[in-house]
Amino acid sequence: MEKKKTSGELLDILRNTxxxxxxxxxxxxxxxxxxxxxxxxxxxxxxxxxxxxVMRRSGLKKAYFYSLFDGxxxxxxxxxxxxxxxxFEMSFDEIQDFLRHHGAAQLYPRIPRxxxxxxxxxxxxxxxxxxxxxxxxxxxxxxxx
Numbered sequence: 001m002e003k004k005k006t007s008g009e010l011l012d013i014l015r016n017t018x019x020x021x022x023x024x025x026x027x028x029x030x031x032x033x034x035x036x037x038x039x040x041x042x043x044x045x046x047x048x049x050x051x052x053x054v055m056r057r058s059g060l061k062k063a064y065f066y067s068l069f070d071g072x073x074x075x076x077x078x079x080x081x082x083x084x085x086x087x088f089e090m091s092f093d094e095i096q097d098f099l100r101h102h103g104a105a106q107l108y109p110r111i112p113r114x115x116x117x118x119x120x121x122x123x124x125x126x127x128x129x130x131x132x133x134x135x136x137x138x139x140x141x142x143x144x145x
Contacts, residue, residue, distance in 0.1 A: 037071035058087025086127040113139040
């Protein structure tokens with residue numbers, strides 16, 4: 001669903017309405033209500049992706065990976081979301097939106113580990129190359145070795 005109001009406009013509505021119920025009525029249609037599983041499954045369709053390929057590129061174990069798509073796992077870690085970003089071959093802007101959409105902190109270039117991950121997305125590196133660069137720079141890997 002395409003959003004019409006900016007986050008700033010939504011904040012203004014909440015700030016300026018006398019009750020939460022009034023503000024909620026006005027912003028409800030702008031809020032994110034889909035689950036991670038719904039989002040991921042829609043992404044598969046939109047990108048015409050093949051799940052085994054996404055899983056391989058994400059570095060996630062099969063049972064865990066499929067539990068995200070069937071809704072058994074609701075709140076994966078930020079690193080798992082980033083791994084899914086690699087799995088779907090997201091651009092830097094897409095991974096930032098994906099993280100924000102699912103309530104995770106966006107990648108921030110002032111954090112050394114994040115800067116490696118940012119570089120990887122901006123330069124089209126895959127997860128293995130990103131992990132190698134993280135290791136090279138003394139940072140914690142995305143994958144669990």
